[in-house]
Amino acid sequence: MNVLDVRDLSVEIPTETGHVLAVDGLSYSVGESEILAIVGESGCGKSVGVLSLLGLGPEHARVTGEVNYAGQNLLTRKPDALRRVRGQDIAYIFQDPMTALNPLMPVGKQVEEVLAQHASMSRAERRARVVELFELVGIPAAAERARAYPHQLSGGMRQRVMISMAIACGPRVLIADEPTTALDVTVQAAILEILKDLRDKLGMAIVLITHDMGVVADIADRVVVMYAGRAIEEGGIEQVFRRPAHPYTRGLLSAVPVPGQRAARARLRGIPGTVPVIAESVDACTFADRCGRADEACRSGRPPLAEAAGGTRVACRHPETKESNGE
Amino acid sequence: MTVTTAGTARPARSRARSTGALAVFRRALRSPAGLAGFVIAVVVVAAGLLAPWLSPMAPEATDYANPLSGPSGLHLLGTDELGRDQLSRVLYGINASVLVGLASVVLAALVGVPLGLVAGYFPKVDRVISQLVDVMLAFPNLILAVGLAAILGPSAMNAAIALAVGAVPGFVRLIRGEVLRLRGLDFVSSAIAAGNTHTRILWRHILPNATSTLLVQISVAIPHAILGEAMLSFLGLGIRPPTPSLGIMLAGAQQYIETAWWLAVFPGLAIVALTLAFNLFGDALRDALDPKGRRR
Numbered sequence: 001m002n003v004l005d006v007r008d009l010s011v012e013i014p015t016e017t018g019h020v021l022a023v024d025g026l027s028y029s030v031g032e033s034e035i036l037a038i039v040g041e042s043g044c045g046k047s048v049g050v051l052s053l054l055g056l057g058p059e060h061a062r063v064t065g066e067v068n069y070a071g072q073n074l075l076t077r078k079p080d081a082l083r084r085v086r087g088q089d090i091a092y093i094f095q096d097p098m099t100a101l102n103p104l105m106p107v108g109k110q111v112e113e114v115l116a117q118h119a120s121m122s123r124a125e126r127r128a129r130v131v132e133l134f135e136l137v138g139i140p141a142a143a144e145r146a147r148a149y150p151h152q153l154s155g156g157m158r159q160r161v162m163i164s165m166a167i168a169c170g171p172r173v174l175i176a177d178e179p180t181t182a183l184d185v186t187v188q189a190a191i192l193e194i195l196k197d198l199r200d201k202l203g204m205a206i207v208l209i210t211h212d213m214g215v216v217a218d219i220a221d222r223v224v225v226m227y228a229g230r231a232i233e234e235g236g237i238e239q240v241f242r243r244p245a246h247p248y249t250r251g252l253l254s255a256v257p258v259p260g261q262r263a264a265r266a267r268l269r270g271i272p273g274t275v276p277v278i279a280e281s282v283d284a285c286t287f288a289d290r291c292g293r294a295d296e297a298c299r300s301g302r303p304p305l306a307e308a309a310g311g312t313r314v315a316c317r318h319p320e321t322k323e324s325n326g327e
Numbered sequence: 328m329t330v331t332t333a334g335t336a337r338p339a340r341s342r343a344r345s346t347g348a349l350a351v352f353r354r355a356l357r358s359p360a361g362l363a364g365f366v367i368a369v370v371v372v373a374a375g376l377l378a379p380w381l382s383p384m385a386p387e388a389t390d391y392a393n394p395l396s397g398p399s400g401l402h403l404l405g406t407d408e409l410g411r412d413q414l415s416r417v418l419y420g421i422n423a424s425v426l427v428g429l430a431s432v433v434l435a436a437l438v439g440v441p442l443g444l445v446a447g448y449f450p451k452v453d454r455v456i457s458q459l460v461d462v463m464l465a466f467p468n469l470i471l472a473v474g475l476a477a478i479l480g481p482s483a484m485n486a487a488i489a490l491a492v493g494a495v496p497g498f499v500r501l502i503r504g505e506v507l508r509l510r511g512l513d514f515v516s517s518a519i520a521a522g523n524t525h526t527r528i529l530w531r532h533i534l535p536n537a538t539s540t541l542l543v544q545i546s547v548a549i550p551h552a553i554l555g556e557a558m559l560s561f562l563g564l565g566i567r568p569p570t571p572s573l574g575i576m577l578a579g580a581q582q583y584i585e586t587a588w589w590l591a592v593f594p595g596l597a598i599v600a601l602t603l604a605f606n607l608f609g610d611a612l613r614d615a616l617d618p619k620g621r622r623r
Contacts, residue, residue: 054520056516056519056520059450083522083523083524084522085522086519086520086521086522087520087521087522087523088522091520091521092517092520092521094513094516094517094520096513099512099513099514100513100514100516100517101514101517102514102518102531102532102535102536103347103514103536104347104535104536105531105532105535113518113521113523113527113531114521114522114523117521117522117523117524117527118522162517165517165521166521
């Protein structure tokens with residue numbers, strides 16, 4: 001049973017130099033207590049894609065498609081109804097915990113604010129709940145920490161506060177936009193552990209936006225690889241890592257260092273070129289210009305997402321079939 | 328620091344300067360000019376507010392035996408043409424000027440801050456409000472105040488209203504700018520993403536972060552208002568005689584300027600002291616809030 005079902009989502013952003021199609025017909029779904037990772041380079045539309053689900057995208061952006069949650073299309077709901085869904089049913093965690101907290105309010109108070117907005121609780125109940133939440137995300141001396149101001153906490157602690165704020169009202173979907181990018185590697189691991197733990201305890205689904213294949217391998221159940229606003233490959237974590245079918249996915253994976261491989265074989269390779277900025281949906285493969293195996297077919301028609309040999313769904317006319325380790 | 332337990336609670340990144348209102352205030356007092364301004368302002372304002380207890384005589388009491396007498400043991404700052412005690416009148420005059428000045432600034436802030444908040448937060452409303460503000464800014468402040476005071480009629484309250492109207496656009500602009508800046512910050516986005524209502528976001532997250540800037544604007548607006556009040560009273564559009572006001576006293580002193588210097592000098596000094604003190608302190612506040620060394 002899917003909690004969140006995104007169908008054919010497109011986001012068009014007007015800019016001074018013309019329109020930018022940030023998301024182009026993106027479809028995916030998230031199952032009950034599933035961790036779905038959306039992976040891609042900077043500028044591929046992954047953040048805009050999730051922010052637009054609840055009307056948080058850029059101003060004046062034109063969002064089309066369907067976002068089905070609890071039997072309703074969120075894109076057609078009124079702003080106030082959407083506001084109620086935010087935080088209560090679907091919560092966000094932002095990238096930089098350094099700036100995502102109000103510097104003038106004690107952190108516990110900030111979590112209380114969310115509770116005051118969505119839940120009918122007395123002040124004492126809210127306080128108790130905050131301590132409970134802080135303990136849940138592994139903040140030591142929770143009651144005391146709740147009175148601290150953001151600048152008195154480390155980055156990892158602040159991200160924990162952000163997480164506790166996001167899960168305060170027991171959302172069914174948690175959207176984490178690069179939750180560990182701004183943190184140390186060691187803290188990163190701890191935060192990912194907390195997210196996994198929360199999924200197990202609270203049974204909520206998590207949509208994780210990242211550009212880090214390591215993070216994906218760590219916690220995701222399923223992956224959607226995005227390129228220039230489109231999903232180009234989708235599948236279970238095992239399949240995508242073992243037998244990536246899209247040349248771009250393959251490129252991403254071979255750009256990650258793997259410990260233990262011999263130096264000659266482990267040479268890291270980048271992908272030549274950069275992500276194109278798309279103005280309108282083109283009837284071609286958007287990766288063709290950077291792809292070694294592109295031909296006429298690639299440039300004259302948009303490849304549909306189809307089952308590939310390795311068990312993933314891939315939008316490519318010439319998918320890889322070999323295992324990636326064999327290269 | 329309230330956090331005492333060791334371990335995880337290290338200050339993450341030392342913030343160069345806090346922008347909390349209290350911290351800014353403390354920093355302003357650390358500069359000599361700021362401290363001097365603050366002390367003078369407190370002394371002069373206190374003297375004015377305590378006028379009923381401090382003044383040796385009633386400000387309207389006439390002493391026909393000693394008209395236009397210079398400073399003496401009996402009348403420390405001399406008397407005017409009706410033999411009224413200058414010291415008492417200056418003290419009451421400060422009282423009136425400060426009250427009118429503060430009232431007009433408070434009034435302007437009460438109107439300007441909500442308008443600025445709304446304008447900064449809702450782009451559609453902003454068009455209307457900003458247009459109106461631009462129109463108001465097209466009129467020179469003092470001319471506007473004179474015109475309004477003339478229409479409303481001379482009284483302390485009307486002077487405060489007339490001066491407030493001219494000060495509103497400054498508050499709207501300033502707060503609007505602050506809201507625009509704060510609205511783009513992550514903690515506001517995250518408050519929106521957490522489903523907070525606009526009202527809650529404006530009052531709980533945006534306004535508190537704009538208070539230090541507001542504080543500076545208020546301290547800069549006060550001397551303007553005090554000068555403005557003196558001007559209106561000087562022109563006969565503010566406080567009505569026989570109630571003492573620094574402006575009225577200056578107006579009356581004009582015809583005796585060659586024979587009774589004390590009539591012009593002491594009220595003048597009071598105005599200078601008030602405006603200078605507030606200006607010094609206001610500047611120090613602004614410096615304390617300077618973006619240099621401040622995390623944006």
